[in-house]
Amino acid sequence: MSTQQSQTYQFQRKIDTYASADVVVLGGGPAGTAAAISAARLGKKVILLEKSGQLGGMGTLGNVSVFMPIGNVTGIYRELIAEVMTESLPKHHDESIAPQYSPFVLRHYLNEKMKKEQVQVIYHAEFIGTVKEDRSVKAVIVSTREGLKAFEGKQFIDCTGDARAALDAGVPYTSGREEDGMTQPMTLMFMMQNTGKPVIPLLPEGCYRYEEIADLPQGRRLYWEQNNDGTLLVNMTRVKGNGTNIQDVNYAETEALKQVFSVVNYLQRNGFETYALSHVANQVGVRETNQIQGLYTLTEQDVVRGTRFADVVAQTNYEIDIHSPDGQKTCDERKVDGYDIPYLCMVTAQLDNLLVAGRAISATHVAMSSMRVQATCFALGQAAGIAASIATDDSCSVRDISIEALHRTLSSQNVIFYKKATAH
Numbered sequence: 001m002s003t004q005q006s007q008t009y010q011f012q013r014k015i016d017t018y019a020s021a022d023v024v025v026l027g028g029g030p031a032g033t034a035a036a037i038s039a040a041r042l043g044k045k046v047i048l049l050e051k052s053g054q055l056g057g058m059g060t061l062g063n064v065s066v067f068m069p070i071g072n073v074t075g076i077y078r079e080l081i082a083e084v085m086t087e088s089l090p091k092h093h094d095e096s097i098a099p100q101y102s103p104f105v106l107r108h109y110l111n112e113k114m115k116k117e118q119v120q121v122i123y124h125a126e127f128i129g130t131v132k133e134d135r136s137v138k139a140v141i142v143s144t145r146e147g148l149k150a151f152e153g154k155q156f157i158d159c160t161g162d163a164r165a166a167l168d169a170g171v172p173y174t175s176g177r178e179e180d181g182m183t184q185p186m187t188l189m190f191m192m193q194n195t196g197k198p199v200i201p202l203l204p205e206g207c208y209r210y211e212e213i214a215d216l217p218q219g220r221r222l223y224w225e226q227n228n229d230g231t232l233l234v235n236m237t238r239v240k241g242n243g244t245n246i247q248d249v250n251y252a253e254t255e256a257l258k259q260v261f262s263v264v265n266y267l268q269r270n271g272f273e274t275y276a277l278s279h280v281a282n283q284v285g286v287r288e289t290n291q292i293q294g295l296y297t298l299t300e301q302d303v304v305r306g307t308r309f310a311d312v313v314a315q316t317n318y319e320i321d322i323h324s325p326d327g328q329k330t331c332d333e334r335k336v337d338g339y340d341i342p343y344l345c346m347v348t349a350q351l352d353n354l355l356v357a358g359r360a361i362s363a364t365h366v367a368m369s370s371m372r373v374q375a376t377c378f379a380l381g382q383a384a385g386i387a388a389s390i391a392t393d394d395s396c397s398v399r400d401i402s403i404e405a406l407h408r409t410l411s412s413q414n415v416i417f418y419k420k421a422t423a424h
Contacts, residue, residue: 015148016149022039023047023155024155024156025048025159031377032157033114048120053124057374062189062282064285069096069097069098069317073090075415076381077375122151154392158355163356171293177325188285190263191277193276216266232272237256238329239251289360290360298342298345298371300366307339309340313379317337317339319333320369321369332369338418341380352398353391361380
């Protein structure tokens with residue numbers, strides 16, 4: 001923040017509508033792509049707005065190209081595994097898998113998938129603001145390669161990861177730990193390739209020379225090499241800060257890249273002497289920013305006790321996994337047996353035609369650390385796309401849709417729940 005007296009400006013202009021749709025989805029990560037597909041399959045005209053040039057979110061842009069095990073491989077997520085990672089497809093939905101994949105193949109797959117599903121994808125379209133009318137969002141304003149454009153919709157699904165549209169439209173939110181607002185740190189993912197011959201370790205000027213595991217940013221070695229193509233996927237950088245803070249992100253982008261080269265150098269001297277740096281993610285990966293305050297907030301107790309909800313939309317048994325927000329080289333990891341995420345975590349009290357899917361749903365800091373992974377976001381997005389379609393068909397608010405109809409349609413789209421509650 002500037003130390004000078006801050007000046008505020010009123011910024012007004014007329015903006016042309018570029019397109020209209022039944023369902024407008026903001027953000028093309030796992031939640032957004034699944035929401036777009038599920039709504040399109042119900043005959044809805046869908047527009048998917050993505051701020052970058054590629055779909056897949058952190059799986060492609062952030063090179064977080066391994067799916068964490070969630071214990072329920074079902075719906076659109078299962079379909080993706082079947083079509084892109086056939087060898088990883090489990091026989092039964094309630095088996096855990098954690099496949100490593102190519103971010104480039106997934107990026108291409110999602111492009112082709114959207115064409116097949118007749119979803120209109122607008123790339124390089126960054127959310128700017130909402131246009132509201134009473135309790136509804138009428139349009140979103142987006143920065144495009146042709147300048148500012150408006151996109152009108154009957155229903156909107158915020159899958160930005162930061163709840164950008166929801167916050168702009170006045171939905172209250174929390175950020176980080178309850179006691180101090182600190183969020184999980186950021187990580188820049190990268191890949192190394194086995195060249196089959198010794199490589200000369202590289203250490204650019206200004207980088208660190210790590211000698212021992214204790215020197216490493218996370219104080220541990222964390223990587224995957226599950227396939228037979230010599231690709232090593234590395235998750236070993238760590239930068240403290242909040243991914244929605246300008247200064248924090250500015251620092252993280254440069255500091256994390258410095259750490260990448262430093263970790264590469266360490267690995268080339270410690271067991272990976274034949275590996276060369278082959279790919280660095282386009283941007284630093286952000287684990288946690290904003291959580292909306294929805295009609296229900298998923299809690300640590302829900303996760304630990306395995307709470308079941310009558311309005312379940314996603315299920316997971318992924319562990320509580322909190323990378324230390326205060327910069328320590330630790331992780332709070334606690335196994336969980338499995339729990340439900342209820343529909344009301346995606347619904348706001350303020351708006352009748354907006355849902356939030358993905359990691360920004362209504363959840364506490366600890367609960368979010370378990371529900372935030374990509375596979376769960378696919379499940380949340382698929383449910384949101386169906387819910388938005390039902391609200392359109394029934395001319396009702398997203399809050400008032402029939403949960404029975406939601407579950408029936410989820411089932412028709414091959415979603416299987418391990419155990420369904422009748423009440424909570």
